[in-house]
Each structure stands twice: as C-alpha cells, then as structure tokens.
Amino acid sequence: MVSVKRLPKRTCIICRGKKPKQSMIRLAAVGSEVKLDLKTRLDGRGVYICISKSCRLAQLEVSKLSFSLKTIVTKQSTASITEQLRTLINE
Numbered sequence: 001m002v003s004v005k006r007l008p009k010r011t012c013i014i015c016r017g018k019k020p021k022q023s024m025i026r027l028a029a030v031g032s033e034v035k036l037d038l039k040t041r042l043d044g045r046g047v048y049i050c051i052s053k054s055c056r057l058a059q060l061e062v063s064k065l066s067f068s069l070k071t072i073v074t075k076q077s078t079a080s081i082t083e084q085l086r087t088l089i090n091e
C-alpha cells in the first residue's frame with residue numbers, strides 16, 4: 001500500500017496548470033488572512049501558485065482567493081500576500 005509512490009500534484013490558481021507540489025508555493029487561509037505557507041505546515045485550506053515568475057507576479061484577486069480558499073479574505077491581506085510573493089525570490 002505504502003509502496004506506491006506518487007508525486008502529489010497541485011493546481012495553480014493562476015494558470016490552472018498541474019505541477020508537483022515542490023515547484024509551487026502554498027498559500028493558506030488563517031481566518032480571513034492569507035499567509036505564505038512555505039513549509040506547507042499551516043492547517044486549513046490552502047491554494048497553490050507556481051513558483052514561476054508569471055504566476056507568482058500575477059495580480060491576485062480577492063474574489064478568486066476567497067473562492068478557492070472557501071473563506072472571505074480581506075483586501076488588505078490579498079495585497080500583502082501579493083507583495084510577499086513579489087519579494088519572495090529575486091532571480
């Protein structure tokens with residue numbers, strides 16, 4: 001049973017592409033706040049975004065995030081997470 005090794009794939013909320021978890025960034029909802037969950041340790045519902053520049057730097061929408069996270073996230077929190085994604089990696 002445990003011998004079956006599958007790479008878990010996640011869907012990017014920006015491009016809808018499916019990629020291995022390792023090449024994605026997880027965002028988790030903590031109450032109405034969205035947090036970067038780089039170690040994927042936060043409980044609760046999470047969404048994934050590709051680590052690629054085009055997705056990482058895409059404009060996140062409150063409505064999209066709220067829908068995907070099944071919670072109402074604040075505009076402020078969305079803005080802050082956008083900023084964090086922007087400054088996360090500078091290649």
Ligand SMILES: [Zn+2]
Pocket residue numbers: 012013014015016017049050055
């Ligand atoms: Zn993507």
